Amino acid sequence: MEARRFKPNLLITGTPGCGKSTTCELLQRRLPEYKYYNISDFAKEHDCYDGYDESRKSYIVDEDRLLDELEPLLRQGASIIDWHVNDVFPERLIDLVVVLRCDNGILYDRLKARGYHNSKIEENLDAEIMGVVLQDATDSYEQEIVVELRSDTTEQMEANVDRIVSWVQLWLKQHKEGVTNEFQGQVDEHDSEQDSDDSLSGDSVEEEHTDQ
Numbered sequence: 001m002e003a004r005r006f007k008p009n010l011l012i013t014g015t016p017g018c019g020k021s022t023t024c025e026l027l028q029r030r031l032p033e034y035k036y037y038n039i040s041d042f043a044k045e046h047d048c049y050d051g052y053d054e055s056r057k058s059y060i061v062d063e064d065r066l067l068d069e070l071e072p073l074l075r076q077g078a079s080i081i082d083w084h085v086n087d088v089f090p091e092r093l094i095d096l097v098v099v100l101r102c103d104n105g106i107l108y109d110r111l112k113a114r115g116y117h118n119s120k121i122e123e124n125l126d127a128e129i130m131g132v133v134l135q136d137a138t139d140s141y142e143q144e145i146v147v148e149l150r151s152d153t154t155e156q157m158e159a160n161v162d163r164i165v166s167w168v169q170l171w172l173k174q175h176k177e178g179v180t181n182e183f184q185g186q187v188d189e190h191d192s193e194q195d196s197d198d199s200l201s202g203d204s205v206e207e208e209h210t211d212q
């Protein structure tokens, strides 16, 4: 049986350029006892690569190897996981999935500034338009723990971090009290001032993984 976690594991996902790393950085400042796992870096550091995809100009992650390395760490809880791929982590180890979304014009500028070549920019823009990452998340996790948040502006990013910290506090309170209510039910109540844009709205699209 899975050991009980005393602090939640947070998965911050989204198309490359949507703001995962920046959001995680801010989040970690607010949650200093949480460990931050940027999976691209983690895979590199732990030699979890299985070749290089020349056409995509990106390394291919050996997901089995990655999970072997990561699982014992996630079992301890208090993790912030940053990756555009979200459907590889065992459901039992993830407590909240935040899918960051971004306007395509803004995303284009961010990816261009990052020096991505055009085909890679296009692939990522298509993935964002089609909601691929959100679809993967809703396919892989209970809908109650998947939350879609807009990250076009600094103000939105700061508000997102505030919300995630509030959810963490709520999770801690619930688990301390042994309350078994559904997490999202409490979140909805807590965030009743949020507008309806925050509801899940992923379109059904074909599977396509983006890479950095």
Ligand SMILES: Nc1ncnc2c1ncn2[C@@H]1O[C@H](COP(=O)(O)OP(=O)(O)O)[C@@H](O)[C@H]1O
Pocket: 014, 015, 016, 017, 018, 019, 020, 021, 022, 023, 110, 151, 152, 153, 154, 155, 156, 157
């Ligand atoms: N909500 C936001 N508002 C303004 N700039 C942002 C926002 N999110 C990300 N950025 C900027 O966009 C770029 C890509 O963000 P990053 O966090 O690296 O994305 P990801 O980790 O999803 O690839 C960075 O220069 C970052 O400062």
